[in-house]
Amino acid sequence: MRRLAEPGAAAVPGLLAVLHTVERHVFFGIRDALRLIGPPAFDAALAARERAEDVPDWWELGHVLRAFDERCLDRYTAALRHPMQDIRGQALGGLENLGPAAAPAALAVMPFLADRDRYVRYTAAKTVRAMGAAAVPALRAVRRDGPGRLRRHALTALAVIGGEAALDERDVRAWERLVRVKVTEPDGVVRGDLPNHCWLAVPAETYEEVFPAMGLHDRRPCTTTMGLSAMDDDTATVTGEDGAKHTAHRVFVTPELDGWRLVYADSLFHEEAWDHHDLVSRISARCGQAQFFYQDDHSDSMIWTLARGGEVHRGYWRYGEPEWTGEPMAWETQLTEGSPDGSGEPDDEEPGASRECDVEGAARALSLFPGDVGEETRVRGHGWLAVTRPGIGHGPFTGALRV
Numbered sequence: 001m002r003r004l005a006e007p008g009a010a011a012v013p014g015l016l017a018v019l020h021t022v023e024r025h026v027f028f029g030i031r032d033a034l035r036l037i038g039p040p041a042f043d044a045a046l047a048a049r050e051r052a053e054d055v056p057d058w059w060e061l062g063h064v065l066r067a068f069d070e071r072c073l074d075r076y077t078a079a080l081r082h083p084m085q086d087i088r089g090q091a092l093g094g095l096e097n098l099g100p101a102a103a104p105a106a107l108a109v110m111p112f113l114a115d116r117d118r119y120v121r122y123t124a125a126k127t128v129r130a131m132g133a134a135a136v137p138a139l140r141a142v143r144r145d146g147p148g149r150l151r152r153h154a155l156t157a158l159a160v161i162g163g164e165a166a167l168d169e170r171d172v173r174a175w176e177r178l179v180r181v182k183v184t185e186p187d188g189v190v191r192g193d194l195p196n197h198c199w200l201a202v203p204a205e206t207y208e209e210v211f212p213a214m215g216l217h218d219r220r221p222c223t224t225t226m227g228l229s230a231m232d233d234d235t236a237t238v239t240g241e242d243g244a245k246h247t248a249h250r251v252f253v254t255p256e257l258d259g260w261r262l263v264y265a266d267s268l269f270h271e272e273a274w275d276h277h278d279l280v281s282r283i284s285a286r287c288g289q290a291q292f293f294y295q296d297d298h299s300d301s302m303i304w305t306l307a308r309g310g311e312v313h314r315g316y317w318r319y320g321e322p323e324w325t326g327e328p329m330a331w332e333t334q335l336t337e338g339s340p341d342g343s344g345e346p347d348d349e350e351p352g353a354s355r356e357c358d359v360e361g362a363a364r365a366l367s368l369f370p371g372d373v374g375e376e377t378r379v380r381g382h383g384w385l386a387v388t389r390p391g392i393g394h395g396p397f398t399g400a401l402r403v
Contacts, residue, residue: 004033009040016048019060027060035067042072046079049087058086065090070101077105080112088112089123096127103134107142110153113160113400122232128157129398136161143171159400163233164393182403183221183382187255193224194254194370195231196360198270200263201291201367202283204380207253207261209286214263214279216251216386218393226401227252227264227383233399235267238392248389250397256380260367268388269294276305277312277325285310291366295359304362316357324352331365332356 004011015030022030034041042065049061065087068076072094079091095102095109102109109131112124128135135157142154158166167175202210211219222230234250251265269292272279276292283290284307294303305315305325314326328334332354356362363369368377387394 002033002036004030005036008037012037012041012044015041016044016061016064019064027063031060031064031067034064035069038068038071039075042068042075046075046082046087049090050084062086062090062093066093066097068094070098073098073102073105076102077108080105080108085120089120092120092123092127096123096130099130100132100134102127103131103138106131106135106138106157107150110139110142110150110157113153113156125160125232125399128160132161136166140168143168156400160398163236163395163398165395178403179221179223179226182223182226187224187379187382188375189224189255189257189373189377189379193228194262194373195228195264195266196293196363196370197296198264198266198273198294199370200265200269200280200283201260201293201363202263202287203289204256204259204261206287207256210253210261210263210283211384211386213283213286214251215388217388217390219253219384219386220394222252222383222385222401223403224254224383226403227254227385229400229402230385230397231264231266233397234265236392236396236398238389238396246389248387248392248396250394251386251388253384253386255383256378257373258368258378262370273301273303276303277307277315280305280307281310281312284308289313291363293359293363302357302359304359304366306366316362318357322350323357324350324354327352328354328356329365 004015012034015034019027019030034045045061045064049058049065052058052061076091076094076098079087082088082091092109092112095105106128109124109127112120113128115121115124139154139158142150143158155167155171158171164172210216230250230252236248238246238248240246249265249268251263251268254262254264273294276294280290280292289306289308292303292305295301300318302316302318305317306313312325314329315324317323317325333356335353335355356365360369360371364372385394
């Protein structure tokens with residue numbers, strides 16, 4: 001690697017020319033040699049990427065552009081203004097890799113936190129988080145002294161880095177005032193807003209019992225937008241009184257939607273999906289009933305479960321043993337009554353099997369499917385955001401909460 005870099009700028013054209021012709025382990029050695037060469041290699045790689053829109057080495061050039069050290073900090077900052085979106089994205093990735101050394105670029109990164117593209121916002125948040133505490137003084141200075149056009153972005157960046165704990169008292173009060181105003185306004189839910197990969201449903205009239213049933217604490221009123229944005233950073237590590245590390249989660253309970261409250265807790269539910277019978281049984285004992293829905297597009301896993309009065313009443317769990325729990329309900333079509341081709345021969349299925357293994361159809365039959373929630377949905381009240389450990393508040397959670 002060092003021998004490749006010894007000629008300096010003179011070696012750059014040749015190294016870039018062979019990027020897409022070599023094996024991956026050789027490619028990474030070439031990338032590291034270009035990083036050692038530094039600014040001249042950055043300039044050449046950027047120019048090559050500008051020409052590489054339809055060339056097969058754009059992937060390799062992206063890896064190279066993200067690999068440079070702090071000698072290229074100014075170049076990364078300038079690249080954030082490049083007309084090509086991919087190059088702007090590579091610049092964000094390069095700054096993320098620099099970590100705290102990229103803190104001088106914090107003001108240039110902040111506007112990307114409000115980009116229309118969700119992936120760009122996600123990348124910008126990772127970049128700001130990687131800068132960490134090194135960026136906080138500059139961000140607080142913007143909050144205090146301006147410029148005004150960056151104040152909102154600075155608040156978002158501070159929340160991404162340190163959550164509520166990174167905000168000063170004035171910002172915390174302003175945030176609380178804004179939330180109080182927002183939760184009194186009608187909370188319309190745009191169709192498609194609510195995730196449909198993992199959620200719980202409970203009757204609206206008994207939803208208050210969800211909080212003790214799940215062991216939730218410090219609940220706060222929130223808008224739907226705020227609750228869903230909390231799911232982007234819903235896990236925190238906290239230190240207990242005994243000095244041990246513990247994991248805490250945020251949980252979002254929606255406003256009432258056509259007589260139901262939905263519960264979102266992405267990380268927590270993913271952990272408990274394979275032992276969810278205990279969860280829904282515990283909640284149904286206090287709420288009368290509880291429904292759990294989970295679908296994973298990657299593994300093709302599918303779960304829907306209905307519990308009543310503390311016991312699982314009916315459910316389907318693809319890849320579970322057994323797959324079916326309980327007896328088919330009135331809205332289901334049993335498979336054991338006869339074959340689909342009408343021959344009269346029963347299917348080779350386990351007892352209680354039905355055609356209704358689909359999460360979407362089960363949710364519509366049992367309560368409501370989140371993907372259907374929209375302008376025609378009757379919405380009452382506001383949502384709640386709570387945490388799974390007592391005494392920690394919301395301070396340990398990072399990430400910007402949108403309202």
